[in-house]
Amino acid sequence: MARRTIQLAxxxxxxxxxxxMALDEFFDSYQSGSCLAQGNACTASVSGYAxxxxxxxxxxxxxxxxxxxxxxxxxxxxxxxxxxIVLENKAxxxxxxxxxxxxxxxxxxxxSISTLPAITFRNFSFAILxxxxxxxxxxxxxxxxxxxxxxxxSLGYSHAFAGNIxxxxxxxxxxxxxxxxxxxxxxxxxxxxxxxxxxxxxxGMGLRADTGLLLVLPHRFLPTLGISWMNMFxxxxxxxxxxxxxxxxxxxxxxxxxxxxxxxxPKFNREWSSTLSIDYRNIESYYFPWRKxxxxxxxxxxxxxxxxxxxxxxxxxxxxxxARLKGGHLELxxxxxxxxxxxxxxxxxxxxxxxxxxx
Numbered sequence: 109m110a111r112r113t114i115q116l117a118x119x120x121x122x123x124x125x126x127x128x129m130a131l132d133e134f135f136d137s138y139q140s141g142s143c144l145a146q147g148n149a150c151t152a153s154v155s156g157y158a159x160x161x162x163x164x165x166x167x168x169x170x171x172x173x174x175x176x177x178x179x180x181x182x183x184x185x186x187x188x189x190x191x192x193i194v195l196e197n198k199a200x201x202x203x204x205x206x207x208x209x210x211x212x213x214x215x216x217x218x219x220s221i222s223t224l225p226a227i228t229f230r231n232f233s234f235a236i237l238x239x240x241x242x243x244x245x246x247x248x249x250x251x252x253x254x255x256x257x258x259x260x261x262s263l264g265y266s267h268a269f270a271g272n273i274x275x276x277x278x279x280x281x282x283x284x285x286x287x288x289x290x291x292x293x294x295x296x297x298x299x300x301x302x303x304x305x306x307x308x309x310x311x312g313m314g315l316r317a318d319t320g321l322l323l324v325l326p327h328r329f330l331p332t333l334g335i336s337w338m339n340m341f342x343x344x345x346x347x348x349x350x351x352x353x354x355x356x357x358x359x360x361x362x363x364x365x366x367x368x369x370x371x372x373x374p375k376f377n378r379e380w381s382s383t384l385s386i387d388y389r390n391i392e393s394y395y396f397p398w399r400k401x402x403x404x405x406x407x408x409x410x411x412x413x414x415x416x417x418x419x420x421x422x423x424x425x426x427x428x429x430x431a432r433l434k435g436g437h438l439e440l441x442x443x444x445x446x447x448x449x450x451x452x453x454x455x456x457x458x459x460x461x462x463x464x465x466x467x
Contacts, residue, residue, distance in 0.1 A: 133447050133456075134365075134390050134400075137161060137258055137283070138222060138237050141183060141460035145428030145441035146405025147419025149387040151369030152322065152334030153407075157226035157235050160262045163320035163336040163367075164277030167266035170230050178226045178235075180465040185220040187458045194219065202242060202255050202288070203302045210294045213248035216447050216456045233264045251294060255309075256287040256359075257351075260316075273324055281316040283343060286352050287359040303354060312345030312358035331370040339364045366391040369403075383407040399423045399453075400446050415439075422446040424455050437464040 140158040143150040150162045157178060159166030170176070186194070193208045194200055200219065209217055219242050226235035237260040244253040266277030288309045297305065320336035339362045347358040369387035376382065387403040390396070405419035405426070415430040421443050428441015439462040448454035 133243070133445050134393075135243070135254065137260060137362075138224065138239060139185075141185065141428065141439050141441060141462045142407075142415070142417060142430060143405075144185075144421065144443040144460060145417035145419065145426050145439075146385065146407055147387075147403040147421045147426050148389070148443070149369060149371075149385040149403035149405035149419060151320070151336050151367045151385075151387045151389070152332045153369075153371035153373070153383050153385045153405075156228050157224065157233055159266075159277065159320075160226075160233065160235055160237075160264050160279045160281070160318070161338075163322070163334050164264045164279040164318055165266050165275045165320040165322040165334070165336075167228070167231050167233055167264055167277055168268050168272075168275040168322070170228055170233075176228045177467045178224065178228075178464050179467065181222075181224045181226075181462075182464075183220075183222045183224070183460065183462040185218070185222075185458055185460040187216060187218040187456055189215045190217045190219045191459070193217070200240075201302065203300065203305050205242070205244075206251070206294065206298045209244050209246045209251060210248060210298065213246050215245075216454075217242070217244040217246075218456065218458060231266050231268075234262070235264075236261045246294070249294060250291055251297075252291045254287070254289045256285055256289075259284040271326075273326065275322040275324060277320050279318045281318070283314045283316050283345075284312075284348075284350070285314070285345060285359045286311045286355065289360065306352050306354035307356060309352055309355045310347075310357040310359045311349060311352045311355035312347050313350075314343045314345040314362075316340075316343040316362070329372065329374060331372045334367075334369045334371070336367045337364065338367070364392065365389070379410055381409055383409075397451055397453075417441060424457075428460070432466075435465070437466060438462070439464075 138161045154162040154166040155169035222239045224237050239258045242255040260281050260283050262281040264279035268275045286309050317340045318338045323333040342364050343362040345358040367389040371385035373383045385405045388401050400422050408416045413432050417428045419426045424444035426443040430439035442459050444455045444457045447456045
């Protein structure tokens, strides 16, 4: 018992140590695989359930006559090194991954597993996101880590004005988060049990609001302009102990962010159509180089059944494909994020797989 107490004390003390490395990427509660395959450029082109996390005005773009119900949804995103560690250790629990992360120093680790059942009408949607995510970078003796579990019920509504030219939307979310974030010494945390590790987490609940607009010009060769304001006025948390009785303190706030974009959707014939989109995301972080804000995407689709995606996410190649068939929708692809600190550039290549049963 005394040894465990000393280890926990050293782990908490590690939060006061200046980071020897940094997790320096834009983190979001959820990012759609199909959007990531299009360079994450979806502010002006998103529709359906993904509008909750990109631009709530996108609910007006949902044109199906019937209700769409995503009943079973599973999605995984991972970097190549993390996928190898998970497969080798046959585990995804954080307490199982700390030692392997230490054994692979200077390799950025990322793993995100999500489920997002949703029901969507035109102008309205309700969804519940469940997400487990870990991003980590170890130098062999200390690890900079951001591990979180989120549960986010989300209610969204949008409305069109001025003959469908101007479209406004809002999405209100209740956000539960259990988060371990900071720099820790491996010697202090690697041998902790799952329960003991829980004392290094912070648990809390918050209320989040996102809003957005679309300006849809009345010609198919004219662009649609999109603006979104996410985590309006910042999302703050109140400390709770509902699912993690060992937690101490509330998670840090989620700062607000602003994104702008445009898209055009030329149609080649009755079968094939396309969407070209460009985003400039996280405008508030003006001190980062322009390429860390720039996102470019292209989608080709055939009869709303086959989808092919390509793009540039922060000037790194992205691509993927999807098939929407009876009995299940399958999406897979690759993208990369810039994880370089400050003005430096460093690519982290990742892969995603999503399977959905919809009605």
